[in-house]
Amino acid sequence: MAEYQAPLRDMRFVLNEVFEANKLWASLAGTQDTIDPETAEAILEEAGKITASLIAPLSREGDEEGCTWHEAGVKTPTGYKDAYKTFIEGGWCGLSGNADYEGMGMPKMLGAQYEEMLYSADISFGLYACLTSGACLAIDAHASEELKTKYLPKMYSGEWAGAMDLTEPHSGTDLGMIRTKAVENGDGSYAITGTKIFITGGEQDLSENIIHLVLAKLPGAPAGSRGISLFLVPRNSVDENNVVGENNNVTCGSIEHKMGIKASATCVMNFDGAQGWLVGEENKGLAAMFTMMNYERLSVGIQGFAAAERSYQNAVEYAKDRIQGRAATGAVQADKEADPIIVHPDVRRMLMTMRAYTEGSRAFSTYVASFLDKAKYSDNAEEKAQADAMVALLTPIAKAYMTDRALDSCIAGQQVFGGHGFIREWGQEQLVRDTRITQIYEGTNGIQSLDLMGRKVVSNGGKLYELFATEVSEFVEKNADNEALQSLIKPLAAALERLSDVTEFVIGAAAEDKNAIGAASVEYLELFGLTAYAYMWARMAVVAEPKVAGDTSGFYAAKLKTANFFFSRLLPRSVSLSETIRSGSDDMMALEVEAF
Template identity: 65%
Template structure:
């Protein structure tokens, strides 16, 4: 596998030239004195060095060694502790955290790029600080000041880690049926009892404490999701002076043996009258958890992008070096026995598909991150509301579409390597195995599609969608003369998505099955259309600069490839949506 190199030039292009992030930050008082373009560049350059120099070398060895479990103790692969210490000492765990409690206070537009770099370097490693950052988000947004002051500083500085304990053996998507219980105590604490499974980083040897956020039900809780509360349950109790006390009644019962992300400890966690503290009010656990979920689901989408990028970097190096056969148009490398495989049309198709999906995904994930920043930091009520509604609309697309096309990119990378891509030596097969989980955890992609179609489209009559559609049409109107090559197909794509959305809204009134039947294909149509908008914006930023730098010529060529070869996928997907649900129910269960 090629050494990982952070795509800093493209990140800079997206932030500074496409979205002009510096101007946005200057308009948001909470960020104006915290970050500017120069600060962002310095942070990303340093993060790239850490990712490439300290974390990437642990990727293959971590996959081969994996984590081990012995009588409740989890040991991470060789090199993880040293890499984690380097990462934590640099302040990277708390890069997006509140400065009041020791964080750097960076916007999501920056932390999204850092996440991509770390996960490209080693996804298994990146999951540990990612879960800590997610736990910090929920604590910061919903916990008492006392809990924030007691736990956030040590989590931000990486001394303590975090985990999110949701799933139970019988309760995955349907969290309303969880059985974990929390009994109130006279001192205001709770005793938490239950078993959680698939807990990323539930136990490990990277930090001296792990702060678990646990979904549980109070004795008098209403049935279903409305009766879920969220509790902070430390692995080791924390004394009033901040020092560590006795071990809590929390234990790791085992770790899972998995298809991929082997360096990440996926744990069965047992809580046996463990001491915990409620976050927010009783029965408000899901609301507190979803504060984190919008960020985390974008983060999982970025994981798909990260692995697609890593696969592309290896594939492009291999395609330029590997010689096989001659180009269809004639000899390209007369001094060699054969030509490099990059001359062959199918190899170029795969490479350009990877490049177009990766760069489109980087722009889209940055766009969603921008909406998160606006929703969080804007002081204009309408602007904040619009940002929050766009986040709600686009989060399931970011999670599902980026991971679906991320897997496609890792498979293309493996295919370019041929037989060498199937064996472990070159690392391409690991990227596929690691990427596969991104389509499953944090809500499967099928659930994300249902969320988009049912909750984010039908439930509000398309109101959230209208923000996106109106913005795209305004862009087309402002650029249709100078950018007609791209705005014309974008116009057709958004009109198609408008039509498909109207069809879904109408059909859902008459047949409840239509939402689920249409959801996956509808999300993909939305994803390709959103990428078309990203590519049109990138083309606008690069147009006329092709002679200045090869980067811009490459950007324009990739944009043309996307519109010519990838955007047309929406045609067959749209036909599938409008085929309706009837064919899904022609067989009785016994006939399958």
């Protein structure tokens, strides 16, 4: 496997040149005093070093060894504990944490680049840190001042980790069915009893304590999701001096034996009258948990393309070195018995597709993160409201489209290796296994597509969609006279028109056909994602094209060539997606259940 190298040049391009992050941060009241270009650059550089040198070397051995369960707890693979200690000494767990509670207060646009490096190095290791960050978001937004003061500093430092406990054996997507109960103790705390499954990092040996955020129901709570409350439940009790004490009746019953992310402990957690504290209002727990869901779903999307980036780096190195056959145009290495496989069109097809989707994902994740920053840090009510709306619209695409294309890319990277890609020692098969879960957890990609089509588009008559469509239309109009890029601008305009027409079609069909939303949703999300990536590539091309002539590194020329590949080879798929959506639900639902 190639040694991982953080793609810092491309990250700088996306952050500083395409989205002008420093200008945005300077304009937002909440980031003006916390981030500047020098700080951002220093964080990127250091993150690149620590992920490449400290974390990436753990990935292969961590996958081979995995986590092990004992009655006393869960043991992570050899080397993880020491690496985690070094990692938290650098303050990385608190990078985006609230500065009022000893976090660093960095914006999500920068955090997205850091998360990519962390996940490229090793998804399993990254999950321990990033789930703590997610738990902190919910605590910071909804917990009492007492809870925030007590728990956030230790979680930002990484001394205490976080876990989110939602799923139960009988209740996955439909959280309204949960059975975990909370009963008042009479002292402001609650006794939490129930079992949760699939809890990432629910138990481990890295941190002194683990702070669980648990969904549970109070006696007499309304039925369904309207009766869910959120509770903070430490694994071990914490006294008034923040000294960690005995176990708080929170135990790990077992860990799952999984297809991938084997160094990440996926736990069955038992709460047997554990003492917990209400976070937010009674029966408003799902809303509180969803405060951090937009961040977490973007983070899962980043997990996916981060693995794809690692797969791409491996595949490129292998394709340049492996010699097989001769180039169709004649020998490239006449002094050798064969040419490197990178000369062959099919290998180029795979590598270019991987590159186009991965670089498009990096741009799109940064784009979505920019709206998260505006929603969180702006003091302009209109800007905040529009940013919130864009986050709502784009989050299911960020989670589902990025992870779908990531698995495609990891499989393509494995295919470049041929038979060697099927062998464990090269690392490509691990990336395929690790990436597969990203399409499933934090809401399956099918659920994401239903959320986009049903809640974010049809339910409001396309009003949220119009925010995106208007922005892209204005970009097209602004660049209509850019002669050098008409091969991109015109197809982008056509793709947007196609997406808008299909959006109108499904909204109309849903009024008559109850299955219309479900039948169209997956292809609609893919069509939306493809169009959004075309917008990203057009924006990158507009920045890159004027800089090609003066660039001796070839970076901007490569960016334009990849953009052209995306528009000529990948964007045309929008035509078939549109036709699939227009076929409706009849044929999909026609076969009787008994005939399956």
